[in-house]
Amino acid sequence: MRFSRGCMRSLGLVLALLLAAPDALLRAATTGPQLPDPGRVSITREQQQQLGLKAAAEVYKQMPILPDSDPLVQYVRGLGHKLEAVIPRQYSWPYQFHVVQESDINAFALPGGPIFVNVGTIRAAENEAELAGVMAHEMSHVYMQHSIKGAQKQGTAQGLGQIFGAILGSVLGGPAGALAQLGAQVGAGMISMKYSRADEAQADAVGAIIMYKAGYDPHYMARFFQRLEQQVGPGGPQFLSDHPNPGNRVEAVSKEIQDWPPRTYHNDSPQFAQARQEAQNVKAYSAQQIQQMAKSGQIHNTSSPAGDGRQNPADSAAMGNVTLNQVMPNGSYQAYRGNGISFRYPGNWQVMGGGQSLTIAPPAGVAQDAVAYGMILNSLNGNAASLDDVTGQLIANLQQSNPGMRQLGSLQPIRVNGVDGRSVDLSSTSPLRRAGASEPERDWLVSLAAPNGNVVYAVFIAPERDFSQLRPTYEQMLRSLHLQ
Numbered sequence: 001m002r003f004s005r006g007c008m009r010s011l012g013l014v015l016a017l018l019l020a021a022p023d024a025l026l027r028a029a030t031t032g033p034q035l036p037d038p039g040r041v042s043i044t045r046e047q048q049q050q051l052g053l054k055a056a057a058e059v060y061k062q063m064p065i066l067p068d069s070d071p072l073v074q075y076v077r078g079l080g081h082k083l084e085a086v087i088p089r090q091y092s093w094p095y096q097f098h099v100v101q102e103s104d105i106n107a108f109a110l111p112g113g114p115i116f117v118n119v120g121t122i123r124a125a126e127n128e129a130e131l132a133g134v135m136a137h138e139m140s141h142v143y144m145q146h147s148i149k150g151a152q153k154q155g156t157a158q159g160l161g162q163i164f165g166a167i168l169g170s171v172l173g174g175p176a177g178a179l180a181q182l183g184a185q186v187g188a189g190m191i192s193m194k195y196s197r198a199d200e201a202q203a204d205a206v207g208a209i210i211m212y213k214a215g216y217d218p219h220y221m222a223r224f225f226q227r228l229e230q231q232v233g234p235g236g237p238q239f240l241s242d243h244p245n246p247g248n249r250v251e252a253v254s255k256e257i258q259d260w261p262p263r264t265y266h267n268d269s270p271q272f273a274q275a276r277q278e279a280q281n282v283k284a285y286s287a288q289q290i291q292q293m294a295k296s297g298q299i300h301n302t303s304s305p306a307g308d309g310r311q312n313p314a315d316s317a318a319m320g321n322v323t324l325n326q327v328m329p330n331g332s333y334q335a336y337r338g339n340g341i342s343f344r345y346p347g348n349w350q351v352m353g354g355g356q357s358l359t360i361a362p363p364a365g366v367a368q369d370a371v372a373y374g375m376i377l378n379s380l381n382g383n384a385a386s387l388d389d390v391t392g393q394l395i396a397n398l399q400q401s402n403p404g405m406r407q408l409g410s411l412q413p414i415r416v417n418g419v420d421g422r423s424v425d426l427s428s429t430s431p432l433r434r435a436g437a438s439e440p441e442r443d444w445l446v447s448l449a450a451p452n453g454n455v456v457y458a459v460f461i462a463p464e465r466d467f468s469q470l471r472p473t474y475e476q477m478l479r480s481l482h483l484q
């Protein structure tokens, strides 16, 4: 199924305008803190993402990174996606999460989305909320585009456009040299992204909102940083020299959140305890060891920065090579919870996207604007219209981005964990191309009248000939779907 992000958004917007009741608008105003407008910079989003990917590739040459298959990486990615899910899509980035086999406490973010967390940081976190705090803080630097804004402020000799060209052209010292213009130092087994104290205060503030929305007490972010200050002597770990203390972080967070509506936090999880155990056992090196390894050419990573399936999206034509083996669920399940929705999904699939709009899919089954295997989950403001009407409108909108899509049969009533819904099969054309030929696709649409007045809908997608193989998994995912 093809979908354009803009299209999905405008669909939501149109329905919201058609259906919004005044009380829905009032509710929106009292739902707690909103993430700020991150502002504009002088290079495009695509250029920022390309910059970040270039730099991430450089990091993979300089530092030992755990392979994508490692349970610790899977855990950190799950946590990252949970945080990402609360960021409004129009401001979000294709965040990706990597774990560096370094025992020192550090984490860093690159423009456009790549985030690296050291094993030492996971070992040092006392609960999931502290680790989420470090990650939310890094994600906020990306969100606010701090490294790009920093370079603009410095008014470096070359314009940003030239820097960008230099990075892509690998001149002027290559990616490392050009990234230095962005306040980053990459090379010989280390990377350093230095931020101003003002940026730090802002990343704490934005990070606190992300944590609150994802169900973590924002104080834990500040407490983790504060503990770092207390534990180490002058100089401190790299993290503190890159992220200078803007003042009393705990007090600042307390002040920021004092007027937010109270909520229940879930600051820990059994998964975190297990991940921390794994972090104790995984091989990790000191920063000095890594520098030696990089200098003597001993860094050999098995995964690449494109390994989490999103940052190097195959175009639709390249999806022809996908085999059923690459996308079949591995039999285990993991849990997703966020934005009033929880469900379980296959252990070897990923949750992508953010806000109300998620794609849950095997990395090989998605391209930038198309899904060949997986589930799309989205939500609309459904106030004042019948579920049949909203579902009919939804199908009409899906047909606009998928010409030739047909509805197979009428809407059937369905109940999912006590919630009324409608179920209908659709037939369309798969984005997969085999031997240059297109093939038919089955799309199973389920719409649900959420308790908060929204309509949540899921589309389960697979090529027609594979759909029966995936159906038991899709039914399992639907049975696990709970709306709060």
Ligand code: ZN
Pocket: 137, 141, 195, 199, 200, 203, 242, 243
């Ligand atoms: Zn920072």
